[in-house]
Amino acid sequence: MTTDHDAAVAPDPLDAVREGLEQIRSAVTDVVAAPLDRLLDVADADGALPRLRNAIDEARGLLDALAARCDTASELAALRRRYEHDGLASVARRLRRAAGADPRRADRLLVAEWVSTLSAAGTPTAGELLDLVGEPGHDSSQTAEPAPDERSAQVLALLRRLTHHLDTGDSDASGDDIVELLSVLGGSTRKTGSSANIEDELALLLALTHEASLRMAEAEAVLLRRLDVHDDSRLRVEMSAALLRRGEIDQARSHARIAAEDEYQPGDGPIALAAVAEAAGDLAVAAEQYCAGFARWGIRRLAWPERVTLRLATGLYLRELAAAQLHAGLVEEALRSCDDALARGVSGPEPYPESAVYLTRAQALQSLDADVDAIRESLYEVAKRGAWSVDPSAWDDDAEQTLALLRGLVDGTPDLPLAGWYLAEMLRLRAWRGGGPPAHEWMVEAEQHWSAWLARTAAPSENESWVYWSGANILEDLDASAPDEDQGLSVFAVRPVSSSLWEAVVRIEKALCLEPGSPGSWATDARLLQTVGLTDAARQSRAKALELDPHDSEARWEYVVDLARDNRPREALRVLAAEGVGDDAQSQFVRAWAELRDEGNEAAAHDLTVPGPTPWNPTSAQVVRHAVHTRRGELEEARADLEQIAASDPADRAAALRRVNALALLGRLDEAAALLPELSEHLVDVEHVLPVVVVEACLGRTDDALRHAASVVGLAASDGELREAEYHWSDAEAWLRTDPARAAAADVLAQARALVAGAAPGRKTDGDAEAGEIVERYAHDPWAVLALGVVHARRLRERGDLAEAYTAYQQLVGTAFDPEATIALHDVARSQLADAVAGGRAEEAVRLHEVLDAAGWSPYLTPAMVAAEAHENAGAPHAALEVLRAAAATPDPDPAIRAQVELWLGMREASTDPAEGLRRMQKAAEAASLVADSDLAARIDARLGVLTSALGGGSEEVAGYFLRALEGLSPADDAPFALEFEIRRAASFVRGAASGPLYRAYRAACREAGVDAVPWGMTPAPEPY
The missing domain is CATH 1.20.5 (Single alpha-helices involved in coiled-coils or other helix-helix interfaces)
Incomplete structure (x- = not known):
């Protein structure tokens, strides 16, 4: 509210306009009065x-x-x-004067003004109007107002009573009042000014009272009867809304269409049609119609939307209303509509329809010059949803706006928790604009923001593991897009894995530590582990991703890629067929490869897919294109493919090897032979040997070719690599046989295929041996050492080697893997603790509890509780009892812990001595009374009731305990279920506790609390403490 002082000092927003207009008036006056000669230059100027x-x-x-x-x-x-005191008083005076001229007409005017005030301003204001009408003023300057006649007094009294009943929510009494009021008014339909449709409004109000009592059939009947008398578009709109409340969409649409043809009030028709469209699920039409309807509302309806209506104010309705209110300058009203929309939840045609609400809210706050933090928070909600919606292959203006918005948010203060990471992810997606490969400069900026935000804020919580997933992808893309550095290495040399990729592994492992149930993170982990050479670990991560969600898109794609890598085309085709092949070049390429390689494929050669170029590595697609064209007999096209490969400037080892192969197949043997010495220095894996065999076969060096072909078996680490050798030489053989002069070379390649067909790979190693080789190779790289240690620790944990995993995570504490290393360490310790307790190893369990308790991570409150449960699992209940007795004998200073110890002890004592159990439970209640823990107090009360019943206590006393327990559990919607479970759980411990009396006392407590009891035994069987 603005005070008088504020009004005195606040600047007039029109002052600047007035000053500017005065300047324009003066300048224009001078120009108009000037001689025309002075304007010749302006008139002659071009345009x-x-x-x-x-x-x-x-x-x-x-x-x-x-x-x-x-x-x-x-x-x-x-x-x-009009709705302030003076305005209401003015209306009241006018109504009293009207009563002197025509009491009957005045009664109807009073009802019309009351309904209008009620609908716009609510029952308190409507009640104030009635008070003013009933208490004439004493303005001596006015002619004395006549006293109301008997019927007018009756109408006024009825309206007062109705206002009270509406205000208190007594819908039945309100309905009776309205029926009586209609009877008193006489039911005339004569239209006289503002009282023209009083019966319509009262009929609607009566329908609302029926709706409030869930009597929808009666509400509709009231409206239908009124429509028979007065077929009005206003009633049609409300009838449509009433039908929508019970799902009669077609009937509702019929009424809405009629109303839209003859609107009672501007905008009602489109809004009624919008409500029907929303109920039918056509949200795009609904949003459009709401917007059109509200655009036709006047300022009165936008400022005071009707309260007397059956129309449902859904989140989408309120979203569009808020936008219209803001456009009209009703900023406070727009804010209220935004808050209501968010509270109700917003549906809409967009992926995140509530984003528009946050944007309207931010704009409204900016109009009010509100607190900057509040504005930033709303804009942050808009930006987040914008980031969630981005498709990098279809980057648009909305994406650009989101990116710009995030840039502004990260530069401000105070920090928004995840804004910098959202910006980094948006920059990563921007780098992929158009489908890739990613633009390096964008990836550099993305990594800068990601790292800077990590240094500026706390590490992500377990609910924000996507931050590490994003960071891992950023580093992976940064590495892939980085320009090659001249390291003095041969183009055929195996490039070492960069530190960036090892750091990416650390980041994705952090994501898995925080959220091990994310299939997308497991899929990314699999891809990165495969890239750095941990193929066994990669395969396990890939399987985990599919286990969590067989339909996760990223997990399925990584699985398809692995099938292609392992040369299992038929399985790849099956997965692609089940999931649908994407339109992107990579998906089409994999399908083309799989069709080509599937030996059981019955499709004719001309039906094989010819893949287009892939943005990542064009020569890989050209190799498949060449094989398909050769299979089809399209030799000119096949030769053209080879020429393109041979003419390429290889950017990596794989492309260089393809070029050597193409040179040999094209017969450019001098060029191919010239590359053999350099290539022969790097025959470290199967991929390097394959083109060497082709070149040597084409050169006529049969012995060398077969010797190298035989070496493939020893180099192969999987069956897939051997199949790749067969495919490679088979394709080369097929091309060579198209030229009879090269048949000898083709024969050599056939012999080479025979050497590997059916052989077993000679270099198969388990995951640990594979990791050991990589550790030795990258011992100089700190990120590699850390990543390998992290992966090793996780795999130990997954195998159930908890002791070794604990040691491994201990070594990671204090490294760049913290705080996740500490989290994992405590998780392992909790698993060890659970295992020790379940195995009855009390001393070990207590030791593990003490380690966890020192960091606040133990699930147990005291060592005694740990030892007691372990002793019971070992079959030593007496030992458990003694441990708890000893703990109770030296009470903990914390009353919450004392209460828990006494509760545990009391239930165990009750199994042999219910009286001692009751005494202990009373001590538990005494301790619990000193802490604010309603759940603990409720559990104790439930047990006190059970023990009292077992000892012959009265049913009222038992029910009293249960009633107190219900009150303690009352914030939860399932309090009756929770109490029934606790009673049966306690009864399973207490000798002499009979279910019949306990259930009767439970039902009595539920009746007293006003909640429904649940059937006995409906909840799962209770477990021991």
Whole structure:
């Protein structure tokens, strides 16, 4: 609210306009009065006059808009005064004067004003109007007002009573009042000014009272009876809303269409049709119609939307209302509508329909010059949803706006928890604009923001593991997009894995530590582990991703890629068929490869897919294209594919090997032979040997070719690599046989295939041996050492080697893997603790508890509780009892812990001595009374009731305990279920506790609490403590 002082010092927003207009008036007056000769230069200037006319037209339009805005503000001020005390008093005086001239007409005017006030301002204001009407003023300047006649007094009394009943929510009494009021008014349909449709409004109000009592059939009947008398679009709109409440969409649509043809009030027709569309699930049409309807509302309806209506204010309705209110300048009203929309939940045609609500809210707050933090928080919600919606292959203006918004948010203060990471992810996606490969400069900026935000804020919580997933992808893309550095290595040399990729492994392992149930993180982990050479670990991660969600897109794609890598085309085709092949070049390429390699494929050669170029590595697609063209007999096309490969400038080892192969197949043997010495220095794996065999076969060096072919078996680490050798030489053989002069070389390749067909790979190693080789190779790289240690620790944990995993995670504490290393360490310790307790190893369990308790991570409150449960699992209940007795004998200073110890001890004592159990439970209740823990107190009360019943206590006393327990559990919707479970759980320990009396006492407590009891035994069987 603005005070008088504020009003005195606040600047007039129109002052600047007035000053500017005065300057324009003065300048224009001078120009108009000037001699025409002075204007000749302006008139002759190219385009000067048209630009001047455009500026004048634009200014005229703005001034017209300003005038209209001021008129609307004046109307709003008058409307607001209408519902303030002085305005209501003025209406009351007018009504009393009308009573002197025509009491019957005045009664109807009173009802009309009351309904209008009720609908706009609510029952308190409507009640104030009635008070003013019933208490004439004493203005001596006015002619004395006549006393109301008997019927007018009856109408006034009925309205007062109805207002009270509406205010207190007594819908039945309200309905009776309305029926009586209609009877008193006489039911006339004569239209006289503002009282024209009083019966319509009262019929609607009566329908609302029925709806409040869930009597929808009666509500509809009231409206139908009124429609028979007066077929009005207003009633049609409400009838449509009533039908929608019980799902009668077609009937509702019929009424809405009729109402839209003859609107009672502007905008009602589109809004009624919007409600029908929303109920039918056509949210795009609904949003459009709501927007169109609200655009036709006047300032009165936007400022005071009707309260007397059956129309449901859904989240989408409120979203569009808020936007219309803001456009009209009703900022406070727009904020309220935004808050209501968010509270109700917003549906809409967009992926995140609530984003528009947050944007409207931010704009409203900016209009009010509100707290910057509040504005930033709303804009942050908009930006988050924008980031969630981005498709890098279809980057658009919305994505650019989201990116710009995030840039602004990260530069401000205070920090928004995840804004910097959202910006980093948006930059990563921006780098992929158009489908890739990613642009390096964008990836550099993405990594800078990601790392800077990590240094600026706390590490992500377990609910934000996507931050590490994003960071891992950023580093992977950064590495892939980085320009090659001249390290003095041969193009055929195996490049070492960069530190960036090892750091990416650490990041994705952090994500898995925080959220091990994320299939996307497991899929990314599999891809990165495969890239760094941990193929066994990669395969396990890939399987885990599919186990968590067989339909996760990223997991399925990594599985398809692995099938292709392992040369299992038929399985790849099966997965692609089940999931649908994407339109991107990579998916089409894999399908083309699989069709080509599937030996059981019955499709004719001309039906094979010819893949297009892939953005990542064009030569890989050209190799498949060449094989397909050769299979089809399209030899010119096949030769052209080879020529393209041979003409390429290889950017990596794989492309260089493809080029050597293509040179040999094209017969450019001098060029191919010249590359053999350099290539022969790097025959470290199967991929390097394959083109060497082709070149040597084409050169006629049969012995060398077969010797190298035989070496493939020893180099192969999987069956897939041997199959790849067969495919490679088979494709080369097929091409060579198209030229009879090269048949000898083709025969050599056939012999080479025979050497590997059916052989077993000679270099198969388990995951640990594979990791050991990599550890030795990258011992100089700190990120590699850390990543390998992290992966090793996780795999130990997954195998159940908890002791070794604990040691491994201990070594990671304090490294760059913290705080996740500490989290994992405690998780392992908790698993060890659970295993020790379940195995009855009390001493070990207590030791593990003490380690966890020192960091606040133990699930147990005291060592005694740990030891007691372990002793019971070992079959030593007496030992458990003694441990708890000893703990109770030296009470803990914390009353919450004392209460828990006494509770545990009391239930175990009760199994042999219910009286001792009751005494212990009373001590537990005494301790619990000193702490604010309603759940603990409720559990104790439930057990006190069970013990009292077992000892012959009265049913009222038992029910009293249960009632107190219900009250303690009452914040939860399932309190009756929880109490029934606790009673049966306690009864399973207590000798002499009979279910019959306990259930009767439980039902009595539920009746007293006003909740429904659940059937005995409906909840799962209770477990021991």
